[in-house]
C-alpha cells in the first residue's frame with residue numbers, strides 16, 4: 001500500500017494544474033489517468049487570454065509559440081449572414097489538446113507528481129480513502145481530487161451521476177485540412193440551438209465543430225453536415241462527439257476530503273463553451289485547499305475551504321447562465337442580430353470577455369446600462 005497526501009484522478013488541464021500546485025505546496029501527489037500521454041481529447045483548442053493568464057500563474061511558463069498560435073481576426077455569422085468581423089488587440093491562441101495536455105502533464109511529473117498514467121481504477125473506496133488500480137496496486141490518500149472530466153467517476157461515486165443529460169451540452173467536431181491562407185477565427189451563432197459553430201484555423205488542421213444544449217439539438221449530426229457544407233468542407237474527416245457540461249455546474253463541488261475540479265465540477269462557460277481556463281484555475285484552487293486542510297491536520301475541511309475559493313468561478317458561470325438567453329433564445333434573436341451587427345461595442349465586449357480582459361460581472365453591468373428593465377425581464381423569462 002502506497003500513501004499520498006493527494007491523489008488526483010484525471011490529468012487534463014484541471015488535474016495537471018492541481019498536481020503542480022500541490023507539489024509546490026510540498027504535498028506528496030499521485031496523478032492517475034486511464035490514458036497515456038499524448039492522448040486525444042476532443043476540443044476546439046481555443047485558449048483565451050484568461051487561460052493564458054492562469055497557465056502562466058500556475059505552470060510558471062510562457063506560451064510556447066510552436067504549440068499556441070495567436071489569432072486576432074474574428075468573423076461572426078448568424079443564419080449564414082455575416083454580422084461583421086473584428087480585429088482585437090488581445091489575441092486568443094489556438095492549440096491542439098494532444099500537444100497541450102502532454103505538456104501540462106510533463107510539467108506535473110517534473111514537479112514531482114508520481115505518474116500513474118495508463119492505469120485504470122478498478123475500485124474507488126471513498127470511505128477507506130483508497131484507490132485500487134487494474135494492476136492490483138492499492139493507493140491511499142488524505143484528499144482526493146476528481147479531475148476526471150465530464151463523465152467523472154468521482155462525481156458518480158459522490159452524487160450517483162456525473163451530470164444531468166437534460167441540462168448539459170453536446171458537441172461534434174472534425175479536423176479538416178488546414179487553410180494556410182485563412183487566419184480568421186469564425187463563429188456562427190445559429191449553427192446549433194443554444195450553442196454555436198466554430199471554424200478554428202490551425203497550422204496542421206482546421207477544427208470545425210458545433211455544440212449546444214443536448215436537449216435542444218436532437219439532429220446535431222445533420223446540423224454539422226449543413227454547417228460543413230456552408231463552410232465548403234467536403235473532407236472525409238471523421239466526426240467525433242463529446243459531452244460538455246455547458247453551465248450545469250456543481251454548487252457544492254465535492255464532499256469533505258473529496259474535491260471536484262474542471263469539467264468534473266461542470267466549470268464550463270455556458271455561452272462560449274470555454275472550459276480550459278476554469279479547469280486549470282479550479283485545479284489550482286482545489287490543490288491550495290488541500291494543502292491548507294492538510295497543514296491544519298483536518299483534511300475533511302478541504303471542501304469548506306475550496307467551496308469558498310471557487311465562488312468567483314461559480315459567480316461568473318451563474319451570470320453567464322442569466323445572460324445566455326440574450327444570445328441564444330429564439331425570441332431574443334432579432335434583438336441580438338441588430339445589436340451585434342450594428343455595434344462595435346457589443347462585438348468588442350464579446351471579444352473582451354473571450355480574451356479574458358473582462359469577466360461576466362463587468363460585462364453584465366455594461367449590458368444592464370443599455371437595456372431597459374422591462375426588456376431585460378422579458379429576456380430573462382425567455
Ligand SMILES: Cc1cc2nc3c(=O)[nH]c(=O)nc-3n(C[C@H](O)[C@H](O)[C@H](O)COP(=O)(O)OP(=O)(O)OC[C@H]3O[C@@H](n4cnc5c(N)ncnc54)[C@H](O)[C@@H]3O)c2cc1C
Nearest residue numbers: 010012013014034043044045046148149171262263275276
Ligand atoms: C467539442 C468540444 C470543444 C471544446 N472547445 C473548447 C475550446 O475551444 N476552448 C476551451 O477552453 N474549452 C473547450 N472545450 C471544453 C474543454 O475541453 C474542457 O472544459 C476541458 O478539457 C476540461 O478539462 P478537465 O481537465 O476538467 O477535463 P479533461 O480535459 O476531460 O480531462 C479529464 C482526464 O481524466 C481522464 N479520465 C477520465 N475518466 C477517468 C477515469 N475513470 N480514470 C482515470 N482517468 C480518467 C481522461 O483520460 C482525461 O485525461 C470543448 C469541449 C468540447 C467537448
